[in-house]
Amino acid sequence: MAELRHSSSLGSRSSSSPLRAGDEDSSSPHVHDHSPNGGDDEDGRPRHPSRDxxxxxxxxxxxxxxxxxxxxxxxxxxxxxxxxxxxxxxxxxxxxxxxxxxxxxxxxxxxxxxxxxxxxxxSPSPWENPLSATTSWKPCAERRVGGISDLPPENETNGYVFIHAEGGLNQQRIAICNAVAVAKIMNATLILPVLKQDQIWKDTTKFEDIFDVDHFIDYLKDDVRIVRDIPDWFTDKAELFSSIRRTVKNIPKYAAAQFYIDNVLPRIKEKKIMALKPFVDRLGYDNVPQEINRLRCRVNYHALKFLPEIEQMADSLVSRMRNRTGNLNPYMALHLRFEKGMVGLSFCDFVGTREEKVKMAEYRQKEWPRRFKNGSHLWQLALQKRKEGRCPLEPGEVAVILRAMGYPKETQIYVASGQVYGGQNRMAPLRNMFPNLVTKEDLAGKEELTTFRKHVTSLAALDFLVCLKSDVFVMTHGGNFAKLIIGARRYMGHRQKSIKPDKGLMSKSFGDPYMGWATFVEDVVVTHQTRTGLPEETFPNYDLWENPLTPCMCLIAMTGPSVEKPGSTRFIVFFIILLNLSFLSLSIEARSSQQHASFPPRGWNSYDSFCWTISEAEFLQSAEIVSKRLLPHGYQYVVVDYLWYRKKVEGAYVDSLGFDVIDEWGRLHPDPARWPSSRGGKGFTEVAEKVHRMGLKFGIHVMGGISTQAYNANTLVMDSVKGGAYEESGRQWRAKDIGIKEKACVWMSHGFMSVNTKLGAGKAFLRSLYRQYAEWGIDFIKHDCVFGTDFNIEEITYVSEVLRELDRPVLYSISPGTSVTPAMAKEVSQLVNMYRITGDDWDTWKDVAAHFDISRDLSASSMIGARGLQGKSWPDLDMLPLGWLTDQGSNFGPHRVCNLNLEEQKSQMTLWSIAKSPLMFGGDVRKLDDTTYNLITNPTLLEINSYSSNNKEFPYITVTRVSRNKHKSHPHHPTGNNISTKHAFGLTSCKEPKANTWSIVDKNRGQICWNQYSSQKLEKPFCLYNRKALPASDEEIKHNQLYQGKLHLQTNEKAESCLGASSKQKLTSKDYSRGTLSPCKLDANQMWELHSNGTLENSYSGLCAVLNPVKAAEATSNGVRSWIATGRRGEVYVAFFNLNQEKTTISAKISDIAKALPNKKNLEGASCTSHELWSGKNFGPTKDSVSIQVEPHGPALFVLHCSHA
Structure with missing residues (x-):
């Protein structure tokens, strides 16, 4: 790469150096330099290519x-x-x-x-940061929740500290953090810092002009006493700014905490108020207590919050950056430090004309005369600094490095920089390779930035936030701005790349005349694999602003509480880095094998405790508790359930109309009264960021289709690819073009209707929805009214495609699960990650008991952990309604305790775990009692839920009921109860063989009958009758055209009601969907089509009608059940469930258990020991069988450890 060597090693050369990427391995991406010394080392000796x-x-x-x-x-x-x-x-x-x-x-x-x-x-995407998955760190510098402040009143502290925060915005930020820390060390009251203008910035910004003062003081109220102004009793305020008697000077840089206690505190106690100046870098890092460093992080990452108008403007700039291509593009933020002052201060030599070099020498002599002297020594200094990587990267060098990393010409780059030295000529190589260079002035109009131009620091704050939220951040030289950005991104989760180029190695590569483009690319890629913003151990005398790992971040332990291990982190980080560098190919293989939803997801959902009424404050409070108490046990998702867009005002309820917040494109937005951070079109962006900083993932509930409110308003459909309104066939498309009014969600008919996914406009609407959710930072989508009896396979399929196209995985869950069958599960499993298999589960025993049959059926069909969207999929038994709850469809928050007794709660948790259902806790975590907490974090159950295999119902058990002091023993098979049955109308997948049994019996009468049970000699065959045509209105004519060939079915020829497929209310698990009769109307739910293969298909759900045997009520809530599974260490789990209302002794033979497992030889002839989880009993050696008396509605869970002698 000799063509990029600088004049320090090449002598005089032209100022123009055209940069272009080469196509052949042997060629360099730049025009070759033909200097006669091009192949010599710095000392003039010739270099051999292989030893260079x-x-x-x-x-x-x-x-x-x-x-x-x-x-x-x-x-x-x-x-x-x-x-x-x-x-x-x-x-x-x-x-x-x-x-x-x-x-x-x-x-x-x-x-x-x-x-x-x-x-x-x-090739891996340059936007990804794959090694971030190898780290297990989360922020832990937040303020204490529910703690009691031990701060003394203001008049009882040791005095007041007053500081001048000097420099630019970022230097001032560090000074403020240090001021809070120093006040804490000395138990002093901090007067709100003054932002002092300096000769470079020349800015008169006050603290309150840039930061939210109220938030700053309130967030730190338990740490440090802070007041807005100098107390009134101190009359000579000017003395603080000028008098030497009131000023502590000569504080050494990086002073220890003890220095302040020994030298500053006595003067504060004497004078009561003292000013500290200068106050830049006047507090050390490894010579202060860890809690003080943690406090500085608390100030930096939590307390110092920019004013709302700055945050909103920055969010707007970010949104515009992400939509410059109209296709939700990622963007890079480039901090280009190549201003004249930085170039001069570096004393490095750069490519330029003789005239430019003379002017730069004059500038340096004027600004830094002591360092310049006579200039004779600067040549060697420049050489040394460049070899050590201490020179700013030129724009052309940055361009070549980014291209070598794999970033294409189309990359959108936000440039945060002052005026670049050399102007457009210097920027030309970078702009030629990456033409999409953008600044805030390009994104925002002059009027938008007028308010911010009053204060230079406000403009700097916009650059700070846009860089902070970028997909990739690239620094080109040191400085407070870059290290604060990288540190904040590390602290917030280190998911996005933060690239810190290895300037020393790049300098060698640029000066190598024998290096071709391919070799250079390899060097750049390999060198920067671990320079992507991952947490790094801080070492002595190294500040924590760039590397906040210790003490501001904590290890995430998956089987225990999060613990901070500052003493061992050095070894852990070193070991991880060593593994990554030594076994890179193994790392690549491991990363490629990682799957989305590899284990059943866990988290918390707001529905069971808040229904739809939850507010932002309540949600974030709950999320913070989940982060501290449940995240260590794998509960990583926090999900806002439905109607977050509905205004909580009089008249609003679950199925009300006209109370939703929508934008100009008919897309739903959070109610700003309940979610104030959503104002200004930000949606859930800020909430998602806060959740991510807690180490959690953020999810929302959405309904299928389009809202009725958007349909009635006939809003335009957005084209998220091109931007603006969707156009096709020479016109713009609107909501009424894509909404299917006849296919309204049956249990929220005033709220939502399906969209026509056969239309380009219908797909465009859905695409704009889910890309907006991704832009908000959503990690989890719960898609409702699209499954079960509301089945909409077209919308599920298209939403899955949209999510698959996103640049990061989003977990996809569908609901509800009423009347789900294994055949339906197989249709959707590869499209999603979770799918409900019952109606809503509430805290009744019948709801719990209703899950046993469908769980058994899906397990038998090998659906547990089957292939899913970008990973695996899991049958979902619904949320865990435990603890403090609300009621279904309520307008109120949590107000009652769970109705299940403790045995029933144990049964539910045991079944959910061994059936490997996602575990979504629904109770109010703010009132999480010890019993509920211990239940949902039980380590054995969570181990089974994540790591067990061969999970299935086990039928070979023996039952002895304890009734009236008599024991009756008999073999039991869960599916063979001798209970009388009757038949009821139901739905199933049209692919099920039993659905092909309908036929026309009497064409004249329009009679259609079910034939499957004719051999059983039913008293009367089950028949339906097609409704005779009536005089049609204009609307009915349009409806008949839409559903030509479809049938309106009645139970008899004279009936006034028509048969609908789905219930008009949301069913719970215990409810059986039997079809509904209601007045005949234009409704897809009542439209049917008889196919030639004998299936009777419903137009609303696409499911087919069947006549199902329905067992008596006690069939689902009584009896006994058993499940088995194997553990990852060879252990065997055997679960018994007593569904009866009296105590029951349940037994199973070891030989029968062995037969049910794939590797039965592991148990045959083995010596086993067992213990039971809920009773805590250790049964010791177990030879023939396991047996235990189980409480009514309770479980037993045996863990068997077997070995061969």
Missing amino acids: RDRPIWFHSLFPFFGDDPRVSPQKNKISLLLILILAIASLISVYGIINHLNAPYLCKKDGIVLNCPHVKE
């Missing part, structure tokens, strides 16, 4: 025999050879894994069909 690059120290340590050092002993050679052998074996294993991975087929789509396609090697 310095070998690292570890190379000489591991491979000393490759050098010419005669002092290397044979013993060291043997050790080195052994190490080489170990690395070679590891490499072979890695190569084998990679080859297998490359040869493995994968599912792809071709012409709408899913096929096994040959694997094609794809």
Whole structure:
């Protein structure tokens, strides 16, 4: 890369150096320099190509025999050879894994069909930060929740501290953090800092002009006493600004905490008020208590919040950056530090004309005369600084590095920079390679920025926030701005890349005349794999603003509470980095095998405790508690359930109309009264960011289709690809063009209706919805009124496609699950990650008991953990309604306790765990009692839920009922109860064989009958009658055209009501969907079509009618059940469930358990020990069977450990 060497090693050269990426490995991306000294080292000696690059120290340590050092002993050679052998074996294993991975087929789509396609090697996206998955850190500098402040009153502190925060915005920010820390150290009251203008910024901004003072004081109220102004009793305020008697000077840089206690505190006690100046970098890092450093993080990341108008403007700029292509594009933020002052201060030599170099020398001599002297020593200084990587990167160098990293020409780049030295000529190479360079002035009009131009720091704050929220942040030189950005992104979850170029290595590469483009690309990629903003251990005398790992972040432990381990983090971080560097191919293989929803998801949902009324404050309070108490146990999602867009005013309820908040495109937005951070079109962006900073993932509930309110308003449909209104066939499309009024959600008919996904406009509407959710930062979508008896496979399929196209995974859940069958589950499992399999589950025993049959059926159909959207999918038994709850459809929040007794709660948690259902806690976490907490965090149940396999119902059990002091023992098979049955109308997938049994019996009468049970000699065949045509209105004529060939069915020829597929209310788990009779009207729910194959299909859900046997009521709520599973360490789990109302002894033979497991030889002849979870009993050696008396509606859970002698 000799063509990028600088004049420090090349001598004089032209100021123009055209940059272009080469196409061949042997060519450089720039015009070659033909200087005669181009191939010489800095000392003039010729360099050999193979020895040009310095070998690292570890190379000489591991491979000393490759050098010419005669002092290397044979013993060291043997050790080195052994190490080489170990690395070679590891490499072979890695190569084998990679080859297998490359040869493995994968599912792809071709012409709408899913096929096994040959694997094609794809380069990882430069926007991803894959190694972030290897870290387990979360923020832990938040303020204490519910803690009692131990601060003394203002008049009882040791005095007042007053500081001048000097410099620019970011230097001032650090000074403010340090001021709070110093006040805490000395137990002093802090007077709100003054933002002092300096000679560079020349800004008169006050603290309240840039930061939210109320939030600042309130957030730190339990840590430090802060007052807005100098107390009234102090009359000579000017003395603080000028008098030496009131000023503590000469505080050393990076002073220890003890320095303030010994030297500053006595003067504060004497004078009561003291000013500290200068106050930049006047507090150390490793010489202060850890809680003080944590307090500084609390100030930086939580207390210092910009004013709402600054936040809103920044969010608007971010939104515009993400929609510049009209396709929700990612964007990069580039902090380009190449202003004249930075170039001069660096004393580095840069490419330029002789005239430019003379002017720069004059500028340096004027500004820094002591360093400049006579200029004779600067040549060697410039060489040394460039070799050490201490020179700012030029725009052209940045362009080449970014292109080598894989960023295409179309990349959208937000540039945060002052006036670049050299102007447009200097920027030309960067702009040629990346033409989409944007500044805030390009994104916002002059009028929008007028308010912010009053204060330079306000404009700097906009740059700060836009860079902070970028998908990739790139720094080009040091400084407070860059290190604060990188530190904040690390603290907030380190998901997005924060690239810190290795300028030292890049300098060598740019100066290498033998390096081709391919080699350069490899160097750049490999070098920067771990320079992407991952948490790094702080070392002595290194500030925490860039690396807040210790003490501001904590390890996330998946099986226990989050614990902070500052003493061991150095080894952990070093070990992780060593593994990543030594076994890169293994890391690639591991990352490629990671799947979305690899385990049943866990989290908290607001529905059971708040219904639809939850507010932002209540939600964030709950999320904070989930982060602290449940996240360590894997509960990582917090989900706002439905109607977050509905105004909570008089007249509003679950199925009301006209109270929803929609935008100009008919898309729903949070109610700003309940969700104030959503104002200004921000949606859930700010809430999602706060949730992410807690280490959690954020989810929302959405309804299928389009809102009735948007339909009635006939809003335009947005084209999120091109921007603006969707246009097709020469016109703009609106809500009434895509909404299907006849297919309104049956249990929220005033709220939502389906959209026509066969239309381009219908797809465009859905695409605009889900891309907006992704832009808000949503991680979890619960899509309702699209499954079960509301089945809408077209919308599910298209939403799944949209989510698959996003640049990050979003967990996709569908609901409700009324009347779900295994065949329906197979239709959707590959499209989603969770799908409900029952109606809503509430705190009644019948609701719990209703889950046993469908769980058994889906397990038998191998649906647990089947292939799903970008990973796996899981049958969802619905939320856990435990603890403090509200009521279904209520307008009130939590106000009652769970109605299930403790045994019933144990049964529910045991079934949910062993059936591997997602675990979504629904109770009010603010009132989480110990009993409920211990139940939902039980380590054995969570182990089973995540890691067990071969989960299924186990039928071979023996039952002994304890009734009236008599024991009756008999074998029991859960599916073989001798209970009388009757038949009821139901729905199933049209692919089920039993659905093909309808036929026309009497065409003249329009009689259609069910034939499957004719052999059983039913008293009367079950028949339906087509409604005779009546005089049609204009609306009915349009309706008949839409549903031509469809049938309106009645139970008899004279009936006034028609048969509908789905209930008009939301059913709970215990309710059986039997079809409904209601007055005949224009409703897809009442429209049917008889196909030639004998299926009777409903137009609303696409499901087919069947006649199902319905067992007596006690069939689902009585009896006994048993499940088995195997653990990851070879243990066997056996669960008994007593659905009866009296105590029951349940037994199972070890030999029968062995037969039910895939590896039955593991148990045959084995010696087993067992213990039971709920009773805590240790049964010791278990030879023939396990047996226990189980409480009414209660469970038992045996854990068997077996081994062969």
